[in-house]
Amino acid sequence: MKQAIVARADLGMGEGKLAAQVAHASLMAYEDAPASDKKEWKGGGQKKVVLQANGEQALFELAEKAKAERLPHAIVRDAGHTELEPGTASALAVGPASDNRIDTVTGDLSLY
Template sequence: MSKGKTAAQCAHAAIMCYQSAAEGSEIQNAVLQRWCRMGQPKIVLRVDSYEQLNGLQIKAQEANVVAALVRDAGRTQLEAGTATVLGLGPAPATDLDKLVAHLKLL
């Protein structure tokens, strides 16, 4: 994906995660409110494969961390349905670190 496409996909993931947390449990909503007060920090990391992305989504769900998988609409660079980005959180940094500490910055 181009840098612009990656940025757009990350924006989709952030919005999806926000919506999920806002509609989630009281705890998820409280974490969301704290995240908003802290300036909505975001970090973009790289995975090597769809399998790694999918495994990360499963681990996040098992850990009760908000996770949103973005699939492309297929209007520009990718085939429709291609998984592009996995949004995680908002969640406590310790919870996220358990899932992604091994990944590298994009």
Template structure:
């Protein structure tokens, strides 16, 4: 049973290739985890020690990512919005992913619990 988790939310409207999606999720996971390490070390340590639960879900638009980010910030959950460099499939600066947490599962679920898995 996990007490903590991290959720990466990717934009389904971008129709990213599987490889591109994987890389964007990885960027989000690392960046948000590092932020949690600095801002919420007790959450990071708990998440890390119990196996680093991660879930990938989808949002329909950039706007939805911003709305979810605002909710995460209101609840004090570390998060990271990922902008692509534009070297391969999409234009530079395109927002692709929002990573939320790691944080307590019950708090993270308030934001992401209704989103569909990728």
């Protein structure tokens, strides 16, 4: 079991901003997961991997793949209080779910 969080590398977010966006995405997708997957993932150490994509379109394409695979997922849209414009799609989380199911969506992406 794992969760993959995809952050936009093209936005040039500072380290703190990146960490906040990744955390938001992780929690939002977790809340979308079935109770049995939540329990298994929590019991297994809550494995996460942070990956990168360039551009808003890439996030939405990955979200569509996750939806087609019936995987829990969430896209973060920034409130615009600090570095990003309001509504900027900054990160996507997929899972928690089995590693191989997550990899069908994010397996070709590079680590952040």
